[in-house]
Amino acid sequence: MGKIILELDVMMTKKHVSLNELADKVGISNVNLSKIKNNKVTAIRFSTLQGICEALDCEPGDILKIDRSDGVEE
16 A cells, blocks of 8 residues: 655745745744654644645645555565
């Protein structure tokens, strides 16, 4: 089974937005945003996802990806 990966760091780089700037725009702490950015979360509130997407002018699919690899090399 695959897992969902957040590619927030990629989108932040594309949009030239810093962690501090995005945290301020979304209204969450730098620590919590850093955890999201580094895939250290198991859940994300829709309101937080919406705020991130509005701040970065993107869609959820731009930062949420599925890794379908099963971790087994052939």
